[in-house]
Amino acid sequence: MTGDLTVQRYTYHERIMHWLTALTYSYCLSTGLAFYSPHLFWIALVLGGGPTSRFWHPFSGVAFLIVAFWMHAVWHRDMAITDSDKRWLDEVQNYVTNRDDLVPPQDRFNAGQKLFYWLMYYGAVALLITGLVMWFPEYVPRSAAWIRPLAVLLHVCAALVTIGGFIIHVYMSVFTVPGSVTAMLFGYVSPAWARTHHRKWYARMTGQ
Amino acid sequence: MSNGPLQIKAISGHAGTVPGKNTSSDYDVCKLIDVTTCIGCKACEVACLEWNGYPFRETVFDNTYQTMPDLAWNYYNLIRFNEHTAEDGTFSWLMRKDQCMHCADPGCLRACPADGAIVQYSNGIVDFQQDNCIGCQYCVTGCPFNIPKFNSVTKKVHKCTLCSDRVGAGLEPACIKACPTGCLHFGSKDDMKELAEIRAKQLREHTSHTKAGVYDPPGVGGTHVMYVLHDITNPEAYGGLPKDPHVPLMVRIWKGPLKWLGNFAIVAGIVGAAAHYVRFGPKEVEEGKK
Numbered sequence: 001m002t003g004d005l006t007v008q009r010y011t012y013h014e015r016i017m018h019w020l021t022a023l024t025y026s027y028c029l030s031t032g033l034a035f036y037s038p039h040l041f042w043i044a045l046v047l048g049g050g051p052t053s054r055f056w057h058p059f060s061g062v063a064f065l066i067v068a069f070w071m072h073a074v075w076h077r078d079m080a081i082t083d084s085d086k087r088w089l090d091e092v093q094n095y096v097t098n099r100d101d102l103v104p105p106q107d108r109f110n111a112g113q114k115l116f117y118w119l120m121y122y123g124a125v126a127l128l129i130t131g132l133v134m135w136f137p138e139y140v141p142r143s144a145a146w147i148r149p150l151a152v153l154l155h156v157c158a159a160l161v162t163i164g165g166f167i168i169h170v171y172m173s174v175f176t177v178p179g180s181v182t183a184m185l186f187g188y189v190s191p192a193w194a195r196t197h198h199r200k201w202y203a204r205m206t207g208q
Numbered sequence: 209m210s211n212g213p214l215q216i217k218a219i220s221g222h223a224g225t226v227p228g229k230n231t232s233s234d235y236d237v238c239k240l241i242d243v244t245t246c247i248g249c250k251a252c253e254v255a256c257l258e259w260n261g262y263p264f265r266e267t268v269f270d271n272t273y274q275t276m277p278d279l280a281w282n283y284y285n286l287i288r289f290n291e292h293t294a295e296d297g298t299f300s301w302l303m304r305k306d307q308c309m310h311c312a313d314p315g316c317l318r319a320c321p322a323d324g325a326i327v328q329y330s331n332g333i334v335d336f337q338q339d340n341c342i343g344c345q346y347c348v349t350g351c352p353f354n355i356p357k358f359n360s361v362t363k364k365v366h367k368c369t370l371c372s373d374r375v376g377a378g379l380e381p382a383c384i385k386a387c388p389t390g391c392l393h394f395g396s397k398d399d400m401k402e403l404a405e406i407r408a409k410q411l412r413e414h415t416s417h418t419k420a421g422v423y424d425p426p427g428v429g430g431t432h433v434m435y436v437l438h439d440i441t442n443p444e445a446y447g448g449l450p451k452d453p454h455v456p457l458m459v460r461i462w463k464g465p466l467k468w469l470g471n472f473a474i475v476a477g478i479v480g481a482a483a484h485y486v487r488f489g490p491k492e493v494e495e496g497k498k
């Protein structure tokens with residue numbers, strides 16, 4: 001990456017918000033994986049033991065959802081899917097293979113980021129609803145006992161879908177788009193970075 | 209809790225091979241409950257509390273003789289009293305000793321994520337090991353009989369141990385020892401099956417209970433607690449004994465195909481990302497344009 005970091009990409013509040021979701025999601029992910037597979041149960045032991053992990057997992061999940069609602073209030077306008085996103089998705093093959101000159105210019109977030117956002121947002125809601133059933137199974141009446149295994153199954157499915165999105169998100173930001181991590185840590189990107197990855201946003205912000 | 213000299217053949221949430229997998233003892237143990245000779249005296253409830261060292265807990269009166277509406281974390285054994293009117297108008301008072309059924313295919317053990325929190329001994333007893341329990345209550349979800357009960361203070365789940373500590377020392381369970389009518393029997397599964405069939409046949413041929421039969425549900429691989437019922441076609445009348453219990457389908461999907469599919473997808477995602485990086489590398493920013 002070249003050039004001075006002169007364009008503000010994320011405000012202080014946006015960065016705090018992002019890292020809070022990252023922290024709470026990562027805790028839920030780690031402890032959840034421990035409960036998911038016996039081969040990963042060691043994660044629960046590293047994080048203070050099985051009972052400790054089980055105790056904090058739901059609280060971390062609630063915290064994640066609260067921050068997700070905050071994020072939604074701040075970002076839902078930026079994240080709305082537009083016609084230009086549909087054109088971007090038509091060209092997604094070129095984006096994946098780094099032929100970015102063939103990809104339509106994008107606003108503040110590209111369609112992939114938006115899809116990831118909505119996936120995590122609705123994923124979190126699904127995880128919380130099913131998670132509440134798993135948290136308080138004693139309140140599920142005996143006549144509706146079938147809800148409990150259904151909730152567990154949906155919880156795992158929703159978690160797997162968010163994990164898929166999470167892997168792509170971390171990979172893209174750390175490896176394929178250099179400058180993203182510094183942007184999310186310190187808030188600024190170079191004009192060249194902004195022009196390359198979010199041309200419409202850059203034009204809107206600078207009038208160029 | 210204590211496993212004594214018992215051999216373990218299945219362990220919950222366990223990565224890798226279970227020592228003792230596929231072993232069997234000389235015989236599976238089994239408790240046989242002949243509900244037709246139960247008088248509802250609750251000696252088994254008291255014996256259970258005494259042996260397990262629990263104080264007698266507060267009872268809940270709900271207009272029946274039943275001690276409380278449901279089992280509790282420190283109350284493994286409860287006689288369920290049910291008033292039942294048959295199709296022909298005859299009235300009967302059904303008493304069933306409710307406790308863990310010790311399934312051959314235990315849903316609790318399948319669902320449990322904590323290594324060693326639930327074990328199955330080679331003689332068929334399914335036992336909770338509270339030291340390893342993490343309090344997630346997946347066993348409550350996995351059980352088709354609604355048996356495991358959660359202690360919300362200690363965050364541990366408890367249920368009948370079939371007195372594994374007594375059985376491991378060559379004794380019969382405490383409830384069996386206390387029963388005054390001989391409605392409770394304990395022995396090998398084969399012997400108990402034979403005894404149960406003889407008793408059911410006797411009921412069918414010499415009493416009005418022509419639909420008498422043995423409750424040993426095949427959906428969970430058979431149980432190590434069996435009942436002789438007056439009417440095998442209607443087990444629900446005995447306080448919610450399910451007619452055809454199975455480990456819930458959702459639990460079997462979750463612990464079976466979904467696990468492998470999920471593991472594969474996660475690993476494939478990480479490997480795919482690495483392969484992408486090697487093939488395409490990072491995106492470059494446009495240089496120099498002003």
